[in-house]
Each structure stands twice: as structure tokens, then as C-alpha cells.
Amino acid sequence: MESKIIAAVSEHPELYDTSCCHYRDIAKRKLAWITVSKEVGISVEKSRRKWKSLRDTYLKQSKKEQVDEREDEAAAVMPQEKEDSENGKKRHKSRAAVCEKDMKIQEQLFLHLKRHASSAPAPIASRDELFLSSLVPSLQRLPPQQKERIKFEIHKLIYEAI
Incomplete structure (x- = not known):
């Protein structure tokens, strides 16, 4: 259909x-x-x-694909370009x-x-998968360093609960 x-x-x-x-x-x-x-x-x-x-x-x-591409591009940014973007120079x-x-x-x-x-x-996702999927948009909006810290904390909570 x-x-x-x-x-x-x-x-x-x-x-x-x-x-x-x-x-x-x-x-x-x-x-x-x-x-x-x-x-x-x-x-x-x-x-x-x-x-x-x-x-x-x-x-x-x-x-989602654009975010992934941006992360790949950000990893390949040269040091000078990083300085320029950190100084507030933006491309329009x-x-x-x-x-x-x-x-x-x-x-x-x-x-x-x-x-x-x-x-x-x-296939139909489980309730746990649906819950975790609901967190993805919020996680994607975070800066990379904070995103990694939060993912680590989630892993830590699960590990401690087991």
C-alpha cells in the first residue's frame, strides 16, 4: 500500500x-x-x-543520517577550522x-x-526498545562529550543494577 x-x-x-x-x-x-x-x-x-x-x-x-554525517565531518575538521568555528565564525x-x-x-x-x-x-519492538528509542532525539541534540558521558552513566546504572 x-x-x-x-x-x-x-x-x-x-x-x-x-x-x-x-x-x-x-x-x-x-x-x-x-x-x-x-x-x-x-x-x-x-x-x-x-x-x-x-x-x-x-x-x-x-x-539521523545528516547528524551522523556531521559527526564524521566534525571528526575530520582541521585544527584551524576548529578555532574559527569556536571563535563564532559561522557559514550561512x-x-x-x-x-x-x-x-x-x-x-x-x-x-x-x-x-x-x-x-x-x-518486527514490533519491545517496550524497552521503544523507551530507549524515545531517548534518541534528546541524546542527539547534546554536544558529543556530554552525549558520551550520559551513555556511560546509563551503562553504569545498568551494570550496578545487575
Whole structure:
């Protein structure tokens, strides 16, 4: 079903492309969702929820990958570049670069979702896995040194409890 929704929504840029001239046209978007729901064979509301879920899953995954890439880049930063960033010098992206990045993310979303839509569903996680997964976003926002200290403390607590 995921691949059907992805294929159906991809035919209607007014549903996902913020640069599309019809993106803010509520009537066009409503008609597009009706068309998508007919193609997929489920209600408009279920189609919208399923699409939102797929999109959010993809965005979370791509953010996680970006964080991983940043950590790899940070490890490769030269000493002089580290000093510059510590002194408050920041690089700003141009608006065109941001728009280009948004378009690439949307393209990657469709490719990623098409690839994973046909794969077997993931096994249901245990309550412990769900709890630990809920901590990941907060942990990712921390500076690397503090993140490592907290991970160590968690290991220590578990070790002491055993």
C-alpha cells in the first residue's frame, strides 16, 4: 500500500512540492487527495495520514543520517577550522542552496520510500526498545562529550543494577 500511496502522491506535486504554484491552493489539494484516495482504494483521511506517516519516517531517517554525517565531518575538521568555528565564525547558506537541498530531500524521500515500501515490515519492538528509542532525539541534540558521558552513566546504572 505504501508504494501505491507514494506513486499516487508523486503525480500531484501540489501535495508535497512547496515551490509548486498550486501548493497553497486548497481546492486543488483537496481534489488531488480525492484522486489519490481513489487510486489507492482508501479514504482521503487515511491516505493523508499514511502519507504523513511515510513522510515523517523518511524525514526522521534523513535527519539521523545528516547528524551522523556531521559527526564524521566534525571528526575530520582541521585544527584551524576548529578555532574559527569556536571563535563564532559561522557559514550561512544561500537561499538557493536551501531550496536546492529541499528539492533533493523530496527526491530522496520518494526514492527511499519506494525502496522500503516493498520490504518486509519491521518486527514490533519491545517496550524497552521503544523507551530507549524515545531517548534518541534528546541524546542527539547534546554536544558529543556530554552525549558520551550520559551513555556511560546509563551503562553504569545498568551494570550496578545487575
